[in-house]
Amino acid sequence: MNPNLRMKTPLALTIFNLLPILAASFGPANTRAQEKPADGELTQDTYEIWRDHVLPRSWELKFQKIEWRTSFWEAVCEAQEKDMPILLWTMNGHPLCNT
Amino acid sequence: MKDRQLVWSNKRVRELSKNFIPVADACDRMQKEACKDADALIFQKFARQRTYKKGNRGGAQGHYAVTPSGELLASSSMGDPKVFAQLMEEALEKWEAMPKEKRLLPGTPDPAEAGKWRKVEKLYPEDGLVLRHISRDLEKARWPDWNLDYAWFRKEEARQFVPPELKAGAAHDVPFALMERLARFHLIDNVYGLNYTFFPDGSVQKARLTVTVEKIEGAKVFLQLEGETRADTEVPETIGFAPKLLGSATWDTENERFTAFEMVAVGNRWGLGNCNLRRDPTPAPMGIVFTLAGDSPAERLPPVFVSRYEW
Numbered sequence: 001m002n003p004n005l006r007m008k009t010p011l012a013l014t015i016f017n018l019l020p021i022l023a024a025s026f027g028p029a030n031t032r033a034q035e036k037p038a039d040g041e042l043t044q045d046t047y048e049i050w051r052d053h054v055l056p057r058s059w060e061l062k063f064q065k066i067e068w069r070t071s072f073w074e075a076v077c078e079a080q081e082k083d084m085p086i087l088l089w090t091m092n093g094h095p096l097c098n099t
Numbered sequence: 100m101k102d103r104q105l106v107w108s109n110k111r112v113r114e115l116s117k118n119f120i121p122v123a124d125a126c127d128r129m130q131k132e133a134c135k136d137a138d139a140l141i142f143q144k145f146a147r148q149r150t151y152k153k154g155n156r157g158g159a160q161g162h163y164a165v166t167p168s169g170e171l172l173a174s175s176s177m178g179d180p181k182v183f184a185q186l187m188e189e190a191l192e193k194w195e196a197m198p199k200e201k202r203l204l205p206g207t208p209d210p211a212e213a214g215k216w217r218k219v220e221k222l223y224p225e226d227g228l229v230l231r232h233i234s235r236d237l238e239k240a241r242w243p244d245w246n247l248d249y250a251w252f253r254k255e256e257a258r259q260f261v262p263p264e265l266k267a268g269a270a271h272d273v274p275f276a277l278m279e280r281l282a283r284f285h286l287i288d289n290v291y292g293l294n295y296t297f298f299p300d301g302s303v304q305k306a307r308l309t310v311t312v313e314k315i316e317g318a319k320v321f322l323q324l325e326g327e328t329r330a331d332t333e334v335p336e337t338i339g340f341a342p343k344l345l346g347s348a349t350w351d352t353e354n355e356r357f358t359a360f361e362m363v364a365v366g367n368r369w370g371l372g373n374c375n376l377r378r379d380p381t382p383a384p385m386g387i388v389f390t391l392a393g394d395s396p397a398e399r400l401p402p403v404f405v406s407r408y409e410w
Contacts, residue, residue, distance in 0.1 A: 063106075086163075
């Protein structure tokens with residue numbers, strides 16, 4: 001373990017890590033501020049605004065660029081065959097679905 | 100959910116992941132000591148161990164670099180990509196230094212073994228309708244503020260979304276039983292995390308979706324969707340959701356399947372839930388968008404409550 005890893009505080013790390021996301025949220029590429037619905041009314045006029053508000057932005061889906069296998073056993077079998085290490089992301093509920 | 104944006108969206112982490120077999124899986128079953136499934140026996144060798152101990156979250160949740168034999172190389176549950184990238188590099192060094200007979204299983208694991216525990220996956224409706232469900236609040240209480248799930252319909256159920264009479268202006272209501280299932284298990288609040296609370300039987304007061312044929316072009320039937328649902332319960336939790344529904348879909352009469360489907364549900368939700376990290380029970384607008392799912396392995400993952408479908 002690199003001892004430097006232990007020197008940063010979780011708060012500092014959190015702020016540091018959020019910087020690109022905050023930048024993406026307020027930058028010109030993200031128009032959520034303009035698209036945000038005015039209220040909870042769903043009509044033909046607000047349909048697209050609501051849809052676009054709910055659907056994830058491209059930067060929110062970057063995690064899907066990894067070639068995830070969807071079951072640990074599948075990964076064990078493949079890693080054994082290819083003699084490779086496994087990188088496991090595990091949560092209560094499937095991390096790629098509803099967690 | 101933060102991991103999606105913080106850890107796995109990081110360019111360095113994504114680059115390093117190419118040196119591994121990357122996998123995402125739920126730990127609910129595997130972490131139970133009583134579980135003796137083949138994958139669980141390997142998982143239990145390293146579960147809950149952390150080589151980086153800050154930011155520990157509950158149970159066995161987290162990120163692990165391991166060998167096929169279950170030897171732990173590195174682990175963390177911290178949502179910091181720089182820390183994790185460094186752990187991945189350390190894991191690769193350990194992997195290289197580890198003797199092959201230690202890092203691999205003594206025998207060849209059988210992929211078919213998974214059939215013993217991956218049972219609901221077999222229910223995937225190949226020729227039916229699979230919808231991706233995305234949820235988000237109007238007002239963000241905190242970040243990240245969206246989540247997903249899937250909704251499955253068998254072929255004969257998907258057909259029930261289409262009016263029996265295929266001519267412009269024809270309309271019909273989707274059978275209540277189908278809409279009730281949608282309201283109970285899919286029109287629920289998972290914005291900030293998996294919600295183990297669904298609406299119990301009898302808690303759906305309203306579940307109407309009127310489907311109208313807008314026009315027909317060859318084998319394509321263009322449909323308009325409009326409706327509303329209302330579900331609320333006080334047992335096991337006080338929760339409710341009363342959305343309006345709007346959308347459109349295209350039904351292919353030749354192949355008898357939807358080639359397009361988009362439906363938006365918007366309305367007030369209230370109450371908390373179970374484990375979904377909702378902290379304010381006050382009624383507030385929430386939106387859910389259903390779209391056609393693709394065919395990738397991740398998009399074939401089963402809906403959380405598929406075992407309640409009574410299939």
